[in-house]
Amino acid sequence: MNKTNLIKALSFLSLFSIPLIISNPYYGDVLIIYCIFVIYALSLDLLLGYTGIISFGHASFFGLGAYASAIMTLKLHLSYWLGLLIAVGITAVVAFLIGSLTLRKLKGIYFAIVSFAITQVFRFLVVEWETVTNGAAGIASIPPPEINLIFEKIAFKSEQSYLFIVIAFVILVTLSLYRVVNSGLGRAFLAIREGEDLARSIGIDTCKYKKIALVISAIIAAISGSLYGHYISAIGPRIFSLHYVSLPLIIVIVGGKGTLLGAFIGAALFFVLPEFLGFKPEMKMVIFGLLLLMSIIYMPDGIASKLGQIRDKFFVKNGEIKNGKVTVRN
Amino acid sequence: MDLLLQQLFNGVVLGMTYGLVASGLSLIFGIMGVLNFAHGELYMIGAYITMFLTKAYGLSYVWGGLIAVGLVVIISFVLERVAIGPILNRDYMSPFLSSFALSIILANLIQYVFGANPKRLPSPFEIPIEVKGLILTQQKILIIVCGIAVILALNLVIKSTKIGKILRATSQNVTAASLVGINSSRTYMYAFGIAGGLAALSGILLAPLINLYPTMGSTAIIKGFIVVVLGGLGSISGAVIGGLLLGSAEVITATFFGSGWKDVVGYIILIAILIWKPTGLFGKTSD
Amino acid sequence: MAKLLLEISQATKYFAGLRAVDDVNFRVFEGQICGLIGPNGAGKTTLFNIITGFLSPTSGKVIFNETDITGTAPETIAKMHLVRTFQQTNMFSHLTVFDNVLTGTFLLNRYNLWDSIWKTKNFRNNEDELKKLTYQTLRYCEMEHLSSTRASNLSYGNQKKLGLAIALATRPQLLLLDEPAAGLNNKETMQMASILKKIQKDFGITILLVEHDLKFVMSLCENIVVLNHGQKIAEGPPNTIKEHSKVVEVYLGTNHQHNSH
Ligand SMILES: Nc1ncnc2c1ncn2[C@@H]1O[C@H](COP(=O)(O)OP(=O)(O)OP(=O)(O)O)[C@@H](O)[C@H]1O
Ligand SMILES: [Mg+2]
Numbered sequence: 001m002n003k004t005n006l007i008k009a010l011s012f013l014s015l016f017s018i019p020l021i022i023s024n025p026y027y028g029d030v031l032i033i034y035c036i037f038v039i040y041a042l043s044l045d046l047l048l049g050y051t052g053i054i055s056f057g058h059a060s061f062f063g064l065g066a067y068a069s070a071i072m073t074l075k076l077h078l079s080y081w082l083g084l085l086i087a088v089g090i091t092a093v094v095a096f097l098i099g100s101l102t103l104r105k106l107k108g109i110y111f112a113i114v115s116f117a118i119t120q121v122f123r124f125l126v127v128e129w130e131t132v133t134n135g136a137a138g139i140a141s142i143p144p145p146e147i148n149l150i151f152e153k154i155a156f157k158s159e160q161s162y163l164f165i166v167i168a169f170v171i172l173v174t175l176s177l178y179r180v181v182n183s184g185l186g187r188a189f190l191a192i193r194e195g196e197d198l199a200r201s202i203g204i205d206t207c208k209y210k211k212i213a214l215v216i217s218a219i220i221a222a223i224s225g226s227l228y229g230h231y232i233s234a235i236g237p238r239i240f241s242l243h244y245v246s247l248p249l250i251i252v253i254v255g256g257k258g259t260l261l262g263a264f265i266g267a268a269l270f271f272v273l274p275e276f277l278g279f280k281p282e283m284k285m286v287i288f289g290l291l292l293l294m295s296i297i298y299m300p301d302g303i304a305s306k307l308g309q310i311r312d313k314f315f316v317k318n319g320e321i322k323n324g325k326v327t328v329r330n
Numbered sequence: 331m332d333l334l335l336q337q338l339f340n341g342v343v344l345g346m347t348y349g350l351v352a353s354g355l356s357l358i359f360g361i362m363g364v365l366n367f368a369h370g371e372l373y374m375i376g377a378y379i380t381m382f383l384t385k386a387y388g389l390s391y392v393w394g395g396l397i398a399v400g401l402v403v404i405i406s407f408v409l410e411r412v413a414i415g416p417i418l419n420r421d422y423m424s425p426f427l428s429s430f431a432l433s434i435i436l437a438n439l440i441q442y443v444f445g446a447n448p449k450r451l452p453s454p455f456e457i458p459i460e461v462k463g464l465i466l467t468q469q470k471i472l473i474i475v476c477g478i479a480v481i482l483a484l485n486l487v488i489k490s491t492k493i494g495k496i497l498r499a500t501s502q503n504v505t506a507a508s509l510v511g512i513n514s515s516r517t518y519m520y521a522f523g524i525a526g527g528l529a530a531l532s533g534i535l536l537a538p539l540i541n542l543y544p545t546m547g548s549t550a551i552i553k554g555f556i557v558v559v560l561g562g563l564g565s566i567s568g569a570v571i572g573g574l575l576l577g578s579a580e581v582i583t584a585t586f587f588g589s590g591w592k593d594v595v596g597y598i599i600l601i602a603i604l605i606w607k608p609t610g611l612f613g614k615t616s617d
Numbered sequence: 618m619a620k621l622l623l624e625i626s627q628a629t630k631y632f633a634g635l636r637a638v639d640d641v642n643f644r645v646f647e648g649q650i651c652g653l654i655g656p657n658g659a660g661k662t663t664l665f666n667i668i669t670g671f672l673s674p675t676s677g678k679v680i681f682n683e684t685d686i687t688g689t690a691p692e693t694i695a696k697m698h699l700v701r702t703f704q705q706t707n708m709f710s711h712l713t714v715f716d717n718v719l720t721g722t723f724l725l726n727r728y729n730l731w732d733s734i735w736k737t738k739n740f741r742n743n744e745d746e747l748k749k750l751t752y753q754t755l756r757y758c759e760m761e762h763l764s765s766t767r768a769s770n771l772s773y774g775n776q777k778k779l780g781l782a783i784a785l786a787t788r789p790q791l792l793l794l795d796e797p798a799a800g801l802n803n804k805e806t807m808q809m810a811s812i813l814k815k816i817q818k819d820f821g822i823t824i825l826l827v828e829h830d831l832k833f834v835m836s837l838c839e840n841i842v843v844l845n846h847g848q849k850i851a852e853g854p855p856n857t858i859k860e861h862s863k864v865v866e867v868y869l870g871t872n873h874q875h876n877s878h
Contacts, residue, residue, distance in 0.1 A: 184722075191723070282441045
């Protein structure tokens with residue numbers, strides 16, 4: 001391990017001191033929700049920002065993850081971790097099927113509409129399949145995750161302990177996504193976003209890679225949904241509503257799509273800032289609707305890429321040639 | 331048999347309001363290539379403004395409704411100028427997303443002002459009439475009559491008036507239209523206004539039959555999407571046919587499978603059609 | 618005689634009654650630079666689309682390297698090292714020039730998802746290789762000084778060169794270029810011609826190009842195919858084509874205009 005790696009590892013470790021510093025459960029709660037929605041927004045960013053696929057049905061995967069892992073732990077009495085794994089697996093399979101059915105033929109707004117319709121079919125199924133999902137009433141008293149040490153069980157019940165888990169997942173998801181988007185796979189996604197014909201002409205099977213993007217994105221959305229359900233401990237069919245569709249869209253677009261960083265900025269604006277300003281919920285949505293509108297009109301690349309431009313002014317750019325060597329930012 | 335007939339009649343009424351909502355949606359798509367997500371909110375606002383005018387100023391349903399339609403047309407003009415026009419040529423996604431932002435703003439603004447609780451908009455035409463065992467109300471008949479009248483008028487306007495010619499020219503070829511002196515950006519504003527007016531009208535007509543609530547716009551827009559996909563995006567007659575089909579399908583499904591199934595049938599139709607024939611059942615097969 | 622690389626036999630494409638390509642036959646041999654010329658609307662781009670799988674022909678066959686590739690998907694054809702550029706400038710406009718060309722190396726990726734998440738040795742070695750190759754390609758196209766520029770900020774001439782560089786980065790065996798010199802000024806056209814000659818010599822890449830600039834075509838190509846109204850009206854080396862009566866008629870006749878746009 002060289003010096004920069006050590007510094008990186010230490011700075012990630014230091015993030016775990018956050019739960020220790022924040023002892024106020026209220027701030028803990030805000031941060032947990034923040035982290036969960038950062039993960040949810042990151043998953044959408046892979047699709048919207050990197051691959052250029054606009055999904056109005058991401059709540060399908062968020063909700064499926066939440067429902068599946070709640071059912072696994074509550075009805076089948078599996079451990080949280082196994083339940084999460086199965087929930088992620090189910091969501092991945094569903095995403096693959098949806099992708100296979102829709103992505104070849106449908107582009108742009110057509111995919112957006114169909115993906116929303118699919119979300120509503122999920123909502124319907126959840127309401128109707130009462131024996132498993134408790135129907136319209138939803139599932140309550142979802143247990144918190146536990147770790148079974150030899151001597152005792154540790155349940156992640158308090159805000160402080162749950163914060164550990166969500167921070168771990170934020171780091172895991174962010175690092176994995178960062179590596180993915182900076183690999184050949186990520187370049188394939190970007191190529192699809194920038195122009196499908198050109199992408200195909202250089203050998204990228206656009207249909208296959210869109211499907212891969214959808215599945216990866218769905219897996220991450222399922223993780224965030226599961227974390228959400230086991231944190232708030234009660235979920236209902238509303239998890240498939242337009243509200244949960246629009247949250248990651250607002251976060252990613254306002255924060256900056258195609259940057260990963262945008263998810264952190266957008267979620268901070270959405271979940272952390274209003275806590276200090278104390279809006280009524282409707283007023284908050286009006287303001288964020290306006291922010292979304294203004295971002296689309298005046299700043300289509302979002303806040304994060306504005307920051308990126310500032311950074312590029314002061315630091316070397318990717319591909320810039322310095323002393324006869326190409327610099328590559330990793 | 332009577333029950334089925336009654337349900338079918340209700341389906342036609344429902345379908346007519348769907349058709350009215352969708353015709354505006356389709357008009358905008360045909361002319362501007364924009365799928366307006368905020369269209370449902372214009373429908374919702376039309377009903378809310380009427381409710382407000384009748385309650386606060388004691389206006390009658392008819393006068394309140396007429397003024398509300400006018401106000402929504404003006405609101406639509408403004409929204410088009412501010413949020414859609416400026417980004418129309420950027421890419422196909424931006425106008426759709428910005429109309430989505432408009433929908434969030436409007437729905438929550440109404441909820442902020444009027445609250446989330448359902449509201450009533452009474453109409454003087456709710457007197458039941460019985461015709462050969464069928465129970466109708468004047469309101470329902472009004473809906474059918476208005477629906478037919480509006481669609482005929484709209485078709486007439488598009489086929490034979492100057493503004494209709496401008497709309498048609500712009501929808502076929504923006505560049506050519508601008509070469510012969512048509513100001514396409516003003517045309518878009520008109521189209522948006524007409525569509526907004528249609529949305530408001532259908533909201534005002536349907537409102538007495540249902541409750542008003544701030545999220546009714548998003549319910550309506552989804553129906554609108556289903557209908558325009560059924561009828562073919564951009565086709566106004568298609569929108570009416572699609573609306574009637576969806577209305578009947580919903581009512582029949584509700585009768586046989588229970589009301590929980592009513593909404594899902596539309597979604598399944600939508601998914602199936604888009605996967606099977608993305609241009610819609612009656613849509614042109616050009617790009 | 619050099620090896621037969623591409624054979625088009627009886628290729629025909631109808632668009633709702635319009636015969637865009639009509640019973641066209643010709644062959645391209647390894648190591649050649651071949652030209653495909655003809656007035657606007659002659660069917661050149663359509664033929665390119667047929668060869669590279671973007672359109673399937675109404676009838677006829679495309680054989681590449683002894684494999685029948687008729688109706689095969691574009692990405693599969695690219696995997697066989699047959700790569701094309703587009704007539705309209707086509708690039709990944711929001712990415713830097715460097716990232717554009719790096720994306721072009723897609724088929725040379727030799728690592729999987731796991732490798733990229735864990736940054737394994739395999740990943741790092743392969744990425745280093747690809748980045749070197751990208752840099753090499755950029756230098757080849759005389760664009761290395763532009764590598765950190767956003768593609769959309771390039772001049773038109775440089776955008777054309779970038780299109781070529783992206784295609785070149787795939788390390789093709791046969792390169793199809795749709796009007797590589799269109800819209801370029803004299804200096805840029807000459808630069809393009811010299812790059813193409815170098816590509817053919819240094820990498821042994823075979824080139825089939827469409828171009829309206831006859832001087833450019835005549836100076837580069839060994840063999841020229843002339844299309845008019847979808848039909849092949851002549852084929853041969855530049856000298857024969859120059860004097861060919863039908864070609865002269867098409868290019869100088871009064872009922873055809875040959876504006877290059
Ligand atoms: N997708 C399509 N649908 C219908 N007609 C088409 C299509 N593509 C091309 N055509 C028609 O086919 C004919 C040949 O077009 P093509 O683009 O191949 O010509 P070209 O030789 O490349 O011309 P240019 O020099 O202008 O690029 C033209 O008449 C064109 O209008
Ligand atoms: Mg061409």
